[in-house]
Amino acid sequence: MTDIASPAVRISTRPASAKRDIGIKRRYAAERRFRAYGISAISLGLFFLALLLWTVFSNGYTAFQQTTITLPIEFTEKVIDPKGERATDGKVLMTANYPLLVRDALIKQLGIDATKRPLVKQATDMVSASSRTLLRDIVVADPSVIGKTVSVTLLAEANVDSAFKGQIDLAVDQSKRKVKDQQVTWMNEMASAGVLKKSFNTGIFTFGASSRPEAAGVGVAALGSLFMMLIVLVLALPIGVAASIYLEEFAPKNRLTDLIEVNINNLAAVPSIVYGLLGLAVFINFAGMPRSAALVGGLVLTLMTLPTIIIATRAALKAVPPSIRSAALGLGASKMQTIFHHVLPLAMPGILTGTIIGLAHALGETAPLLLIGMVAFVVDYPGSPMEPSTALPVQIYMWANEAERAFVERTSGAIIILLIFLVVMNLGAILLRRRFERRW
């Protein structure tokens, strides 16, 4: 009986189900395919991010260590001030032959025959030439040190530093490498005596430009970047927010404002090097501002950041629900009161996020700075934004062009410092967003 009944049921339902078959399987397959595309796109992105970070960090982490040599330096009066004129002539202490003190200390430490000049030369080459200024600063700061023996930590020369970090292949014949066998022997001797060792490299944060890798740092560049960021913040934020409020809330909607809007959107897409040319023509050639100055850099970056801030601010203002505006206007608040008491505080998270993204963009910008002369060899800290300085990304660009082995790790080290700056700024954006965010 059931054998007969069931085909009858099947026949009656089949046409309906056949009609409804509109490709469920195909639809699910399409969905799965799309999901796979998405996942592979994200994985590809993550892979390249990981590759980038791995390259930078594996090359750069050694830059945060520096080989130092701690020697007992005898501040002999005979060398520093042979004629005893230091009380009357201030120049004596500045121009004294300080490397001689290092040489004497090395001769004593390594037990070299002082008459064998090539050997002595090899020994003194192991210590950075920056020792001169280091010792001079000690003596100038405290002249009473003359005549005493003080233990001083000196920077090792860059090649010794590289060799000690294992970055130089010692199997190569010594004529083809910068560190000679004798130096390697001394290096190992001093290392086992605890005189030569690796320590945290504070210099990379504080030093200015130098052609000697061990004495080069991003200090001046970081200060230059900081000056520029302050200028951008102080100029671009108020100008950008004021422009957006006017365009969004006050300006009549007509051809002119449409034109302005299109232009702002286009300006956001203008290549940054064009802003550099603009800065060169207007700020340096026309207004006569100093070259290489953070002031000019800041102004150029302000112009570059303005469209970003204006677009973000306008979007944030647009996103404030109109009911809040009606509520304030309905209570008899003026337009200004409505905007400044209600709309702006609600738009604040969006404005801040846009501003910080704009700032982060400006922080990493190199091209326009090349044109206004911020690619410069600046040793001394700028005292004001009017004085010459460089910027972090420019410093990276310059180090990447250097030939020495030790600059490779320093380039990556500087990139790490720049990335940390960016991460801190973005974290700041997130925190500010959380703080100002309100529900409505």
Added chain:
Amino acid sequence: MNIMSEAAVEKALDQKMNTVPYKMIGKDVSVYYGEKRALFDVNLNIRENTVTALIGPSGCGKSTFLRTLNRMNDTIENCRVTGKITLDEDDIYDPTIDVVELRARVGMVFQKPNPFPKSIYDNVAYGPRIHGLARTKSEFDDVVETSLQKAGLWNEVKDRLQEPGTGLSGGQQQRLCIARAVAVSPEVILMDEPCSALDPIATAKVEELIHELRSNFTIVIVTHSMQQAARVSQRTAMFHLGNLVEENDTDKMFTNPDDQRTQDYIMGRFG
């Protein structure tokens, strides 16, 4: 609140509405949105201490008319108003009239509760603050308390005045908005479908509140609910396609309207 005046108001309300003086007079009011005309020469007067309900199908112009009464239409681009509207003899579209001052005299409650994302206290104190109605902390405390009491919200929120107004329930939020409007001591309160986003219980509370507010304020309410118009108002105006069809005592309107269209709309034949 003084018992004598309340009694007098009740007496006035019990009399024929025609004896109550006009608070606002609208003469030949037309509104254009760009090329489109939304209101056609509306002549509608609002009586003092009365609840006037504006009814009619969607898009008939009742909200547009309401918004001309405190010039909220000014905020809409391309909106143009012709005709004359007076508030106690003052032409509110006169160039010398300050719209900020007008809106302090004619308050508004919106369709969707829209408290500011601030504390309950700050929501109510905002109006008095910008209009300089209170100066000291105790003056603010007073105005916040009385306004919340008038809006029947005081007992529910007195222990949490510093909590955000957006954390209240929908009905409480709407009463907070009414308290906020009441705090600037307006003469007229406009309500644009104040209960359309509320549940029946919250609606009942707001309607009760409207009934109480009538003794101190002139109220104009736009509503889609015929029952609500019948419950809360003394005068009703019926709009259709931008025209004022009929304006009458609410009792008469719902029992024996003069116009056939009103009859049809109330009976549910269109709308």
